[in-house]
Amino acid sequence: MEESLHLRGLAGYGNETMYPTASPTEQESFLKYEWWQYFIIPWVAGIVGYVTNVLSLEMMFYPVEFFGIEILRIPTEPWGLIGWQGVVPTKAKKMASVCFDLMTEKLLNVKEIFGRLNPDKFSAVMEDGVLLMMDDIINDVAEEFMGDAWNNLPKEIRNDIVVTAEGDANEFLAGFMADLQNHCDDVMDLKAMSIRAVTENKRLLIKMFQECGDKEFTFIRNSGFYFGFLFGIGQMCLFFFYDKAWVLPAAGFIVGWFTNFVALKIIFKPIEPVNICGYQLQGIFLKRQKEVSEIYARVLCTEIVHIKAMFDDIFVGPLSGNFYAMLRAHTLVFTDKMTAELKPLAIAAMGAEQFAAMKEAIAQKVMDELPNIIDQCYEYATEALGIEAELRTKMMALSCAEFEGVLHPAFEEDEILLIIVGAVLGAIVGVLQIFTIFQL
Structure with a gap:
C-alpha cells in the first residue's frame, strides 16, 4: 500500500512536471491585445479608404485658385511648397483642349x-x-452731315x-x-x-466634369470604404500574427494606395466589354454612355x-x-443702294x-x-x-475608346499624385493607431 501511494505520488509529480496546468490568465495570453483592438482595424481601414478617396476628389477640383504661398511652385502644377490648387483648375486649358478636340473633330x-x-x-x-x-x-x-437740308425735306x-x-x-x-x-x-x-x-471661368469645366461623372464620383467615395474594409481584414490578420509597430503604417499606406488605385481603374477599365463567365465586365463610366x-x-x-x-x-x-x-x-x-435716292440732294448740300x-x-x-x-x-x-x-x-x-476621352482627362492628369496622397494619409492613420489604440 505504501508502495502504491508512493507510485501515485511519483505519477502525480511527473504529470505536474511534464504537463503543468495553465492558469486562466496564461490561457488568454495568446491575445496580446483586447479583441476589440483587433476588431476595429478593418473599420478604421474602411474609414481611411473613404476619407482618402473623398479628399482625393476634393483635391482634384478644389480650391479653384491656388491656396497658400506660391513658393517654389511651377504654374502648371497643382502643388507648391506651401499650398495647393485643384488639379482640374490648374490644368484647365490642357484638359479643355483634350475635351474640345473631341467636340470639334x-x-x-x-x-x-x-x-x-x-x-x-x-x-x-x-x-x-x-x-x-x-x-x-x-x-x-443725316442731321450730322446735312443739318438743315435734311430737316427741311418734306416728311x-x-x-x-x-x-x-x-x-x-x-x-x-x-x-x-x-x-x-x-x-x-x-x-x-x-x-x-x-x-x-x-x-x-474654371468652374465651368469643374461643373462639366462633376455632372458627367456624378455617379462615378459617388462610386469612388463609397468604394473607398468597401475596399478599405476588405484590405483592413488582411491588415488585421497580419497584425494578429506579426504585431510589429511598423505593420499598421505600412498596411495603411497600402490600403490608401489601393483603394484610390482600384477605384480609378474600375471606372474606365476595361474600355471594351469583356465577357467573363456570362457577366459583361466594362468600366462603369463607359456603361453610362447614353446617360x-x-x-x-x-x-x-x-x-x-x-x-x-x-x-x-x-x-x-x-x-x-x-x-x-x-x-x-x-x-x-x-x-x-440706300443713299442712291438721297445722293443728288446730299452732294448738292455738302459736296462729294x-x-x-x-x-x-x-x-x-x-x-x-x-x-x-x-x-x-x-x-x-x-x-x-x-x-x-x-x-x-x-x-x-x-x-x-473615343467616349472615354470625355471624362478621363480629369482623372488622368496627376492621377498618381492623388493615389500617393491617399497612401500617405493611410500611413499617417496607421501611425495614429499605434499610439492611440495599441499604445506601442
Missing part, C-alpha cells in the same frame, strides 16, 4: 451647323430690330428714304448671313472659344457652346477683325467728299449697332442649329 462641324440657318428667315426675325436701328441711324447721320420724302433703307436692309442681312455661313471658320474658332471660356451623352450635351450647350457665346466670340473674339471686314463690305454696298464720309458713317453705325440687336435671333438660331441634339446623338454613336 468628332461631334460638331461648325460650317455644317451654321448652314442650317435660313438667311431669309434670319432677316425676318431680325426685321423689327433692324427697322428701329435704321430709323435712328439715318436720322442721326414724306424722309420717311420714303427710311422705308427704302429698311427694305434694302432685309436683302443686306440675308446676303450677309449667306456669306457668313460660307466663311464661318474665318470668323469663329469654336474650340478656341470653348477653351477660353473655361480658362477664364452621360445627354448630360454632356445639356451642360455644354447651356454653359459654353450656346448662341450668345458664339455671337459674342464673333463680335469680340480673336477673329472679329475678319467678321467686321466682311460686315463692312456688305454694309457699304447696302449704304450705296462729305457725301462719301456720310456713307462711311452710316456703315460704321450699322456695324456698331448690329451686335446690340442680334439677340432677337437667339431663339430662332438655337432651334435651327440644334446643337444640343447633334451633340447628344453623335456622342451616343462614339466608340468606347
Whole structure:
C-alpha cells in the first residue's frame, strides 16, 4: 500500500512536471491585445479608404485658385511648397483642349451647323430690330452731315428714304448671313472659344466634369470604404500574427494606395466589354454612355457652346477683325443702294467728299449697332442649329475608346499624385493607431 501511494505520488509529480496546468490568465495570453483592438482595424481601414478617396476628389477640383504661398511652385502644377490648387483648375486649358478636340473633330462641324440657318428667315426675325436701328441711324447721320437740308425735306420724302433703307436692309442681312455661313471658320474658332471660356471661368469645366461623372464620383467615395474594409481584414490578420509597430503604417499606406488605385481603374477599365463567365465586365463610366451623352450635351450647350457665346466670340473674339471686314463690305454696298435716292440732294448740300464720309458713317453705325440687336435671333438660331441634339446623338454613336476621352482627362492628369496622397494619409492613420489604440 505504501508502495502504491508512493507510485501515485511519483505519477502525480511527473504529470505536474511534464504537463503543468495553465492558469486562466496564461490561457488568454495568446491575445496580446483586447479583441476589440483587433476588431476595429478593418473599420478604421474602411474609414481611411473613404476619407482618402473623398479628399482625393476634393483635391482634384478644389480650391479653384491656388491656396497658400506660391513658393517654389511651377504654374502648371497643382502643388507648391506651401499650398495647393485643384488639379482640374490648374490644368484647365490642357484638359479643355483634350475635351474640345473631341467636340470639334468628332461631334460638331461648325460650317455644317451654321448652314442650317435660313438667311431669309434670319432677316425676318431680325426685321423689327433692324427697322428701329435704321430709323435712328439715318436720322442721326443725316442731321450730322446735312443739318438743315435734311430737316427741311418734306416728311414724306424722309420717311420714303427710311422705308427704302429698311427694305434694302432685309436683302443686306440675308446676303450677309449667306456669306457668313460660307466663311464661318474665318470668323469663329469654336474650340478656341470653348477653351477660353473655361480658362477664364474654371468652374465651368469643374461643373462639366462633376455632372458627367456624378455617379462615378459617388462610386469612388463609397468604394473607398468597401475596399478599405476588405484590405483592413488582411491588415488585421497580419497584425494578429506579426504585431510589429511598423505593420499598421505600412498596411495603411497600402490600403490608401489601393483603394484610390482600384477605384480609378474600375471606372474606365476595361474600355471594351469583356465577357467573363456570362457577366459583361466594362468600366462603369463607359456603361453610362447614353446617360452621360445627354448630360454632356445639356451642360455644354447651356454653359459654353450656346448662341450668345458664339455671337459674342464673333463680335469680340480673336477673329472679329475678319467678321467686321466682311460686315463692312456688305454694309457699304447696302449704304450705296440706300443713299442712291438721297445722293443728288446730299452732294448738292455738302459736296462729294462729305457725301462719301456720310456713307462711311452710316456703315460704321450699322456695324456698331448690329451686335446690340442680334439677340432677337437667339431663339430662332438655337432651334435651327440644334446643337444640343447633334451633340447628344453623335456622342451616343462614339466608340468606347473615343467616349472615354470625355471624362478621363480629369482623372488622368496627376492621377498618381492623388493615389500617393491617399497612401500617405493611410500611413499617417496607421501611425495614429499605434499610439492611440495599441499604445506601442
